[in-house]
Amino acid sequence: MKMTFRWFGSTDDSVTLEQIRQIPGMTGIVGALFDVPVGEVWPIEKIAKLKKEVEDAGLELEIIESVNIHDDIKIGLPTRDKYIENYSQTIRNLAQYGIKVICYNFMPVFDWTRTNLAKELADKSTVLSYEQGVVDKIDPTAMLETFKSSANGFSLPGWEPERMATLKDLFSKYEGLTEDTLFDNLKYFLEGVIPTCIECDVKLAIHPDDPPWPIFGLPRIVKNEADLERIVGLVDSPYNGLTLCSGCLGANPSNDIPKLIRRFGAMGRIHFAHVRNIYIHENGDFDESSHLSCDGSLDLFEIMKAYHDIGFTGYIRPDHGRMIWGEKARPGYGLYDRALGVTYLNGLWEAIGKMAQVK
Numbered sequence: 277m278k279m280t281f282r283w284f285g286s287t288d289d290s291v292t293l294e295q296i297r298q299i300p301g302m303t304g305i306v307g308a309l310f311d312v313p314v315g316e317v318w319p320i321e322k323i324a325k326l327k328k329e330v331e332d333a334g335l336e337l338e339i340i341e342s343v344n345i346h347d348d349i350k351i352g353l354p355t356r357d358k359y360i361e362n363y364s365q366t367i368r369n370l371a372q373y374g375i376k377v378i379c380y381n382f383m384p385v386f387d388w389t390r391t392n393l394a395k396e397l398a399d400k401s402t403v404l405s406y407e408q409g410v411v412d413k414i415d416p417t418a419m420l421e422t423f424k425s426s427a428n429g430f431s432l433p434g435w436e437p438e439r440m441a442t443l444k445d446l447f448s449k450y451e452g453l454t455e456d457t458l459f460d461n462l463k464y465f466l467e468g469v470i471p472t473c474i475e476c477d478v479k480l481a482i483h484p485d486d487p488p489w490p491i492f493g494l495p496r497i498v499k500n501e502a503d504l505e506r507i508v509g510l511v512d513s514p515y516n517g518l519t520l521c522s523g524c525l526g527a528n529p530s531n532d533i534p535k536l537i538r539r540f541g542a543m544g545r546i547h548f549a550h551v552r553n554i555y556i557h558e559n560g561d562f563d564e565s566s567h568l569s570c571d572g573s574l575d576l577f578e579i580m581k582a583y584h585d586i587g588f589t590g591y592i593r594p595d596h597g598r599m600i601w602g603e604k605a606r607p608g609y610g611l612y613d614r615a616l617g618v619t620y621l622n623g624l625w626e627a628i629g630k631m632a633q634v635k
């Protein structure tokens with residue numbers, strides 16, 4: 277595996293490349309261009325600048341999270357062909373600079389949803405949390421306001437103000453869209469871009485829905501094993517792959533994460549691993565916990581063992597962390613707790629590897 281760390285760029289991240297470089301075992305950055313509007317081609321010059329910046333810091337830039345999909349593609353509007361062509365051109369541009377994997381999601385309107393970005397735990401650390409009762413009652417616009425006021429001044433990927441300004445309009449465009457139509461639209465998108473992926477040797481890796489069930493009446497199609505199976509079958513190519521996010525899929529206790537890793541890993545379809553833990557309450561609400569198995573509901577040892585057993589050589593990142601030690605950062609994306617997560621995952625990996633040799 278290649279240990280990586282998500283970074284939002286020199287102007288919009290409290291964490292520096294130098295700090296990331298000093299985390300033991302760190303090899304690369306999970307980067308993106310956050311100032312290119314969704315649907316537009318990522319310009320060569322901006323990609324080149326990011327690549328140089330990361331490499332000058334002694335790190336690699338081989339994976340992008342995310343190149344977002346324009347809503348017209350997800351809705352299936354006639355204008356989608358133009359956006360699919362733009363996406364293909366972005367793939368070509370990224371390939372020129374050594375990008376190997378592109379993470380994306382296919383969630384209507386919202387990339388991810390939480391009801392509290394700073395829930396205080398018993399140890400006074402704060403975490404992102406989700407309460408279904410709040411989502412059931414709240415208007416999405418009101419949720420956006422809550423997010424803005426508790427994001428410590430940082431932008432939140434997927435909740436960009438420009439896009440959210442048209443929230444009502446977006447919701448009306450998605451009206452009547454079913455899971456089946458969304459699958460059809462994903463297939464249309466994949467059939468459009470996978471030939472370019474093959475030509476450029478860039479693998480796509482779809483991120484699961486967060487949380488993995490429908491919210492605000494919008495359909496979701498990356499929720500469970502059956503969905504993942506359907507997705508990898510839409511275009512039968514290793515370039516049509518997955519980002520296996522343990523914290524997202526794991527929010528539904530019937531998703532057996534180690535089983536999913538073994539199954540789709542054996543098919544060579546997992547290109548990116550997001551590994552984090554969550555604590556699921558009795559009513560199904562959840563908090564993002566520390567990575568340690570005993571702090572959450574997921575067994576991180578079993579998850580890392582599954583990756584080890586499939587001989588995983590792809591990219592991995594600690595995903596989110598708690599806010600600890602007085603750090604002020606983008607919620608979920610501070611330095612300290614994610615660095616602790618990396619060290620824990622590396623520790624599990626080393627132990628599992630050595631134990632396997634003893635046998």
Ligand SMILES: [Mn+2]
Pocket residue numbers: 483521524550595
């Ligand atoms: Mn994730």
